[in-house]
Amino acid sequence: MIELGSQGPVIECRSLTKRYGDVVAVDGISFTLERGTVTGFLGPNGAGKTTALRLLLGLAEPTSGGALVFGRRYRELEQPLRRVGAVLESGDYHPSRNGRDHLRVLALAAEIPPARVEEVLELVGLGRAATRRVRTYSLGMRQRLGVAAALLGDPELLILDEPANGLDPAGVRWLRTFLRDLAAAGRTVLVSSHLLAEVAQTVDQVLIIDHGRLLAQGPLNELTNADKTLEDIYLELTGSESR
Template sequence: MIELHRLTKRYGDTRAVHDLSFTVAPGHVTGFLGPNGAGKSTTMRLILGLDAPTSGTALVNGRPYTSLARPMREVGALLDANAVHGGRSAYDHLLCLARTNDIGPRRVAEVLEQVGLAGVARKRVGGFSLGMKQRLGIAAALLGDPKVLMFDEPVNGLDPDGVRWIRDLMRSLAAEGRTILLSSHLMSEMALTAERIVIVGRGRLIIEATVAELTTRYPTLEDAYMALTASSVQFGVSS
């Protein structure tokens, strides 16, 4: 489980995340939505200990990420598919990550097969398309077989088959009882993938609801998103 309690992050005079509280529970995909600059990426970085909060807490399974002895075994994340060493092969990239968390090479081969990269495992990542890098980032997230997974725009660069593959993967992982937090701007895809939705605007929580609840109130998830985020701007939510 992911739990945020009154999480706040300031960068100088800029408040990227403000008093943000929500929970991401296991067993379903939780979509994380908001306009550009809403604080989604900052929130995910705070959960992963990449930034320190100004105040409040972000917990994974009841503990801060930075306190986890073998974090990849508890949390897997894809935030930036391009954050890889272009001179390494896909296999070597994953093997380096695996060794930091006492994960064996057999698991590296397994996740490369799972994401469809087994045939290019020994090729340098620098020659990969963005879609292939996304698959490699997903392989890295799955490496420790974690119960909590976070993905930021994982379908970028993927063709329609790849997008469907991501959708099926997210749903199957949730069906196994894992906790999935998925950030994306593709409303149509989110409507097909997520069961719960968290929408933020200007660093604040706008709504936390199920897709079914939102599509009962609005014609589509996209309509719900547009109406709810427009309201947050209209009422001058503090940044």
């Protein structure tokens, strides 16, 4: 499917700003993400990552500036689930709904055929747990259900907010493999995290944010060298060492 304007950036943020009263959660962030890149969105807890992603996804309105996905505001995308898949940090499930129905609810609204629900359940390894209520799922299973939901529309862009949070080692390994597979398939991925080790192994480039401001951006191999790891740069920029 070739679409008009498909050569433009996948994500474009221009002076993206969000204020809540006196607090500036996101402070004039500007960046663009090109097709097929895997980008780590890094910063301490409370740095503004989640707010920035919510602005990007049309869940919240920016105070000023703007964010475009495939050249449009998210709210103006036709069938957004077929372009953008998002896994939000908040883990949004009704505890007494089962995994399959959770996905079917979304598939019906997005006009995605029910067979795709079964496909993504198998893809994330939840086929056998599909009829169990989500309240009985482990944290890792919930994360995978979130990933399944994001993959429903087979989107070109994946946005994952803190996907490694609370995962056990097996879950972290699964996530790492999954991110690599996405990258190998040429998809564009934006993954936010405060866990550097996971991200450094997977991403091509990083955005480092703290106190709502973008402190550094660029390809991982240009920012780091033999003397400076991603961790060194991150701690230097965010001042986390002295906290």
